[in-house]
Amino acid sequence: MRQDPPPPSPTLEDVARAAGVSRATVSRVVNGVRNVDSAIQEAVRQAITATGYVPNRAARSLVTRRTGSVALVVSGAGDEGAGALGGGGGSGFFPVQVFTDPFFGRVVGGIVGFLRPRGLHPVLMFAETPETRAQVLTALRQGDADGAVLVSTHAEDPLPRLLAEAKLPAVLFARPADPVPISYVDVDHRAGAKLAADHLVARGSKHVVTISGPLDVPASQARLAGFRDAMAAHGHPFVPCAEGGFTYHSGEQAMERLLAEHPGLDGVFVANDLMAQGALLVLRHHGRAVPGDVAVVGFDDSSAATACRPPLTTVRHPVEDMAAEMARLLLEHIEQPGHRPTSIIFDPTLVIRDSS
Amino acid sequence: MRQDPPPPSPTLEDVARAAGVSRATVSRVVNGVRNVDSAIQEAVRQAITATGYVPNRAARSLVTRRTGSVALVVSGAGDEGAGALGGGGGSGFFPVQVFTDPFFGRVVGGIVGFLRPRGLHPVLMFAETPETRAQVLTALRQGDADGAVLVSTHAEDPLPRLLAEAKLPAVLFARPADPVPISYVDVDHRAGAKLAADHLVARGSKHVVTISGPLDVPASQARLAGFRDAMAAHGHPFVPCAEGGFTYHSGEQAMERLLAEHPGLDGVFVANDLMAQGALLVLRHHGRAVPGDVAVVGFDDSSAATACRPPLTTVRHPVEDMAAEMARLLLEHIEQPGHRPTSIIFDPTLVIRDSS
DNA sequence: ATGAAAGCGCTAACAA
């Protein structure tokens, strides 16, 4: 018993024949080019539904020199070398950690939200090693995608520069640590930190501390500096800080340290919600009521913020909007290859819940 | 001032000329076909590096009728209709919730771990509505990908059937609720639940309850049934159950209910780690020591399991291995279009930590 | 406004 060969899917030619016109005309209708008689247009449309025609991407791509898809690159995933994939098939290294961070889900949501109405689907790529970075560049060159939106998880990521040098259309989430002529979207971290400072002071906190993100990341620096500046403006020139790594556990550890060194603290600004979640748990362990004894403000307004007990007052990072803008900007760059690097900065807002 | 037209990237023709051979020979070398004189092979390789040649995917695809990429489809994302994307650009609906679940990250990790060494990158697609499902099918038909690995988040997902009817190569994560002639990988849920039951009983729990997943999901049913059967075999024919929704919050709520109805409980099997995390918090609120007063066993061994206090004893769901197998199986289906639907079942293991 | 025809870069018969 042998297999039925799959029926070849209809081509432009088939539609043309069915409609009694030429391939060119069908192509015009499919691509929405005007200058087509409306009666013919109608005939063509009918032929298209009748035949069940769908355009062949490869053929189109070959002549337009556009793939019509974009890469979503997660770079420097932090899990680098953490483990080989066990089990059955061949394996490799893979970055799981990123996904644990609710932040990443929001980025994907924003990108997909923008792309999908346009019939585009992102190609997912990860790059943590020199080889995988090379793989990303090769993939883009050979036409896996027309350009990339890039989310870096650490500061010294060389990929933005590589992308810029290869003149591949790309947009980053967040400003690169080193100056690279490349487009990016970012949030005004300093302004967000100021929002937190103003709120803590207004609530009456007198002994305020902060848990920062990793200080080699520009965003962490900006949040810390912005917070300290704002606190200074309120008459609190010295704000103790413990550095974390944006993870749940690092938030716990940082909070332990701060509590040990500053038992009198009554307010904490934590540079992201995940660490704040950890901090909250530690505060509870130590019998400090939140917000009664200690007021806590997070950053991001991620899903962690509402999963916390108590729900977290936090600075809302408009991640979805930023991600959507990233996609929009990338498409613009793909359209106009000479487009100059552009940066777009979003304003954060304060979301007040129960933790302060 | 006008733009430099981008330099056209080298083609097979260019390489052939540089190496002094024909296109066909270069093609053979590129594709690793034997029957090429090794001296010529070397010459061609040099010409390739010299010219910086990379094969054009579209051209290759057009003739091989293969795209060389696979879709990763998340279907029935649960967030359906949750909200329009705000902000700047056009918007749409998008599924963020999935990403919050550490489970999904592991699936992606497994798939990427398998695909990447083979130079493949998954195309990410979401389908929650009839329109987006149609979009997925269209995308597959027009050659966005050669097939799909599918993760459904709810039971009545119609996509598996649509895929099967369209005869598109596809592999599911988990057995579909309705019988559909389609390949899938799954874990032996009953065996996992038995592991949990045996452990709880061996630890001396006498009043055991369970928090199940949504009972319209086959996996939830199997875990519950397997757990009850095993407990019955240990002489505990009645195990109270509260149904949850696999989310953190639903875990809290279910635990509250169980505590209210069965204050004497001293052991809980929770059908996933995320709910177990919620349950743990509720137990603490009620002053129940874990594992002293109540022993807790989760399911999945997700990152939530180690983020818990205390770290969770849990049934390890070999998600990464399963996801890798899913990718492998899909590639097999793509190779051999007539391949019959296949199911592969993995064995879970018990990971003992501090919660029981 | 429509059609004819020339490729886009590649693979795969088929010839040599």
Next chain:
DNA sequence: TTGTTAGCGCTTTCAT
């Protein structure tokens, strides 16, 4: 073992 050649399905001048 290597080369020649014929398309894959589409867009896009260029005629008409």
